[in-house]
Amino acid sequence: xxxGKIAKPDFDMSRRDFMSxxxxxxxxxxxxxxxxxxxxxxxxAGQAVKGYGVTTAQLKDWSIMTKSTGVGIDYTPTNAxxxxxxxxxxxxxxxxxxxxxxFDGGSEDILGPEGFFAxxxxxxxxxxxxxxxxxxWKRAAYLRANDKQYGVPxxxxxxxxxxxxxxxxxxxxxxxxxxxxxxxxxxxxxGRVAIDRSWLQSMSETANFLKHHGRLDVExxxxxxxxxxxxxxxxxxxxxKAGHFxxxxxxxxxxxxxxxxxxxxxxxxWEPATKEANNALGPNATIYAFTVEGYxxxxxxxxxxxxxMQRDNVDNIYKLLNYFLGGExxxxxxxxxxxxxxxxxxxxxxxxxxxxSQADIDNLKWTDEKVKRKFQKPFYCKVVPENAAVMEEEWQxxxxx
Amino acid sequence: MAAIxxxxxxxxxxxxxxxxxxxxxxxxxxxxxxxxxxxxxxIVPLVVIVLFSFLQVRQFRVVYEPTLATWLSLIDSGRWxxxxxxxxxxxxxxxLEFLLAFPFALWLAKGCRSKTFKAAxxxxxxxxxxxxxxxxxxxxxxILGTNGAINTALVWLGVVDQxxxxxxxxxxxxxxxxxxxxxxxxxxxxxxxxxLIDDDFIQASSDLGGSPAQxxxxxxxxxxxxxxxxxxxxTLVPLMAAFVEPQLLGGGFVDxxxxxxxxxxxxxxxxxxxxxxxxxxxxxxxxxxALILVARRRTDIAAMFVAMRR
Numbered sequence: 001x002x003x004g005k006i007a008k009p010d011f012d013m014s015r016r017d018f019m020s021x022x023x024x025x026x027x028x029x030x031x032x033x034x035x036x037x038x039x040x041x042x043x044x045a046g047q048a049v050k051g052y053g054v055t056t057a058q059l060k061d062w063s064i065m066t067k068s069t070g071v072g073i074d075y076t077p078t079n080a081x082x083x084x085x086x087x088x089x090x091x092x093x094x095x096x097x098x099x100x101x102x103f104d105g106g107s108e109d110i111l112g113p114e115g116f117f118a119x120x121x122x123x124x125x126x127x128x129x130x131x132x133x134x135x136x137w138k139r140a141a142y143l144r145a146n147d148k149q150y151g152v153p154x155x156x157x158x159x160x161x162x163x164x165x166x167x168x169x170x171x172x173x174x175x176x177x178x179x180x181x182x183x184x185x186x187x188x189x190x191g192r193v194a195i196d197r198s199w200l201q202s203m204s205e206t207a208n209f210l211k212h213h214g215r216l217d218v219e220x221x222x223x224x225x226x227x228x229x230x231x232x233x234x235x236x237x238x239x240x241k242a243g244h245f246x247x248x249x250x251x252x253x254x255x256x257x258x259x260x261x262x263x264x265x266x267x268x269x270w271e272p273a274t275k276e277a278n279n280a281l282g283p284n285a286t287i288y289a290f291t292v293e294g295y296x297x298x299x300x301x302x303x304x305x306x307x308x309m310q311r312d313n314v315d316n317i318y319k320l321l322n323y324f325l326g327g328e329x330x331x332x333x334x335x336x337x338x339x340x341x342x343x344x345x346x347x348x349x350x351x352x353x354x355x356x357s358q359a360d361i362d363n364l365k366w367t368d369e370k371v372k373r374k375f376q377k378p379f380y381c382k383v384v385p386e387n388a389a390v391m392e393e394e395w396q397x398x399x400x401x
Numbered sequence: 402m403a404a405i406x407x408x409x410x411x412x413x414x415x416x417x418x419x420x421x422x423x424x425x426x427x428x429x430x431x432x433x434x435x436x437x438x439x440x441x442x443x444i445v446p447l448v449v450i451v452l453f454s455f456l457q458v459r460q461f462r463v464v465y466e467p468t469l470a471t472w473l474s475l476i477d478s479g480r481w482x483x484x485x486x487x488x489x490x491x492x493x494x495x496x497l498e499f500l501l502a503f504p505f506a507l508w509l510a511k512g513c514r515s516k517t518f519k520a521a522x523x524x525x526x527x528x529x530x531x532x533x534x535x536x537x538x539x540x541x542x543x544i545l546g547t548n549g550a551i552n553t554a555l556v557w558l559g560v561v562d563q564x565x566x567x568x569x570x571x572x573x574x575x576x577x578x579x580x581x582x583x584x585x586x587x588x589x590x591x592x593x594x595x596x597l598i599d600d601d602f603i604q605a606s607s608d609l610g611g612s613p614a615q616x617x618x619x620x621x622x623x624x625x626x627x628x629x630x631x632x633x634x635x636t637l638v639p640l641m642a643a644f645v646e647p648q649l650l651g652g653g654f655v656d657x658x659x660x661x662x663x664x665x666x667x668x669x670x671x672x673x674x675x676x677x678x679x680x681x682x683x684x685x686x687x688x689x690x691a692l693i694l695v696a697r698r699r700t701d702i703a704a705m706f707v708a709m710r711r
Binding site: 081082083084086087090110191197246247248249250257261262263384386388389392393394396397399400401 | 458459460461462474477478479480482483486542543546547548549566569570648652653654656660661664666667668669670
């Protein structure tokens with residue numbers, strides 16, 4: 001090693017000073033690493049952002065993000081239970097300890113105006129991808145309340161049902177549109193249909209089906225006033241008594257089990273359930289449908305806790321929000337879960353730049369096309385409908401019939 | 402005697418803690434203290450639950466205005482059917498459990514002579530207490546399903562042409578799942594009370610010419626009655642709150658009170674959950690009062706604790 005090759009540092013440091021500094025930093029690092037709640041990864045990346053939200057918004061390995069953004073995340077996953085989420089944010093004041101929340105868009109209708117969520121600062125210097133994000137994603141109603149932006153889009157999809165093509169004589173390539181009529185009234189699948197116990201999803205899907213076929217006059221299938229909810233519940237009770245449903249399931253694991261065991265032919269499940277089932281049964285054994293009548297659209301929004309804006313980690317929070325709009329997150333979410341989101345082109349570019357296989361790149365492109373195709377149909381969703389109470393009561397009538 | 406008294410008077414002073422404990426005579430401090438603690442820990446929360454049932458929730462927030470709306474909604478929503486169904490299934494299963502558990506407990510206490518085997522059986526009975534209910538029950542789905550082990554065997558053997566669908570997602574499946582879960586809670590108290598019956602009583606009955614049936618009904622059952630009552634209580638009460646088995650094996654078609662309460666809590670409908678819980682408490686109170694009234698003619702309920710002390 002010669003002076004000619006290595007530039008001399010422009011400060012002088014004695015051996016004692018150097019050792020003292022090394023020991024101090026080591027001691028500080030060791031102390032931080034044993035402090036509860038601070039992971040070594042987060043410590044390495046500076047102050048971690050504390051997140052709370054749905055499991056499906058997670059990357060399977062957050063260290064990828066830390067490596068590319070320098071921001072760590074300490075994420076507490078929860079299920080998609082709106083009641084639990086509202087209780088934790090409102091009742092348990094989770095904003096005092098957590099910086100961001102990721103949940104089905106719609107919760108901001110209550111939590112925004114009530115002051116639990118902060119308005120998104122669209123001009124924040126760390127939110128560099130905001131401008132290029134299409135309005136169809138960032139201005140979606142489920143991210144806004146009272147004309148104010150409370151959320152940043154994270155992932156989204158149009159939910160419908162999975163099916164075994166042979167059971168309904170459908171094209172096995174899965175490209176045909178399957179009517180919800182088959183799901184609710186198909187003779188071939190009678191007694192072999194599973195319906196989600198979540199009234200939010202199942203009642204909305206049923207209402208949209210009835211509306212599409214002129215059997216229900218309702219403005220928003222996801223927010224049913226008392227008399228409309230009664231019509232929907234009556235229809236479901238009639239189908240239940242006719243023996244159309246095999247089971248009313250309640251968990252993701254059940255969806256996978258019902259498909260993998262071939263216990264049912266059709267199920268209004270989540271798309272990843274068909275992926276998991278196909279892992280067990282073989283490629284394209286089950287298909288997640290394109291439908292005639294439309295989809296239950298959901299989108300996860302990332303919301304910032306109002307209290308977090310008073311803390312000193314705002315830059316990292318906005319770096320994280322920006323990451324959700326970027327290519328790396330998009331590519332991994334589509335690859336691991338089949339979910340789309342804003343700026344899918346960046347995801348494809350990321351895959352190309354990072355040498356992903358052609359099959360993976362094609363899969364990302366397909367995810368984008370798939371969601372675009374779904375969004376051409378009517379879609380509906382409301383996480384906190386105004387008529388939630390009456391809908392839940394009517395749903396109980398269906399369960400108890 | 403005087404010498405003894407003198408000795409006691411001049412004897413060494415006992416430790417402070419022992420003297421303090423001695424002063425806690427049951428009638429002076431212990432009973433009122435226990436009643437106060439019991440009231441705070443159990444009765445007060447119950448009163449709060451009852452009061453909460455007269456409130457309402459709007460947009461995930463409790464509205465603190467007294468109303469009967471929550472109670473009326475139990476009828477409109479059909480939740481009352483879950484109450485009736487729960488009561489029916491709980492009572493049916495308690496009777497079934499008793500019919501299965503009593504002969505088993507009698508054999509275990511008096512018939513099984515091998516101590517090792519008896520210890521092994523008792524250990525096996527405790528297994529349900531160690532395993533999480535959901536993990537234990539979910540296994541049955543792959544056994545009872547249309548493509549499960551039982552149906553596959555039945556079809557393969559030619560017993561049936563098509564899989565038997567009611568094996569899963571039916572009341573049968575729920576009864577089946579609950580039966581295994583609550584068997585130990587019925588067996589253990591009955592086993593303990595029968596094990597405490599002196600063998601000489603049974604031998605004496607036989608020596609006096611009593612038939613096995615007479616010995617059973619006139620000696621064993623009356624002496625085991627405290628254990629039977631305890632078994633019924635320990636089985637009936639948890640059955641009223643069961644929700645894992647109905648959810649996993651009933652497939653949503655056998656909604657019990659536990660499921661209804663759970664569903665209400667998920668929507669933060671605390672008043673509805675409170676009203677349903679009040680109903681459970683009310684029903685349990687009625688069932689237990691009936692049980693005590695029936696059992697009182699034959700035995701003293703407090704005897705179950707005396708038996709344990711023996």
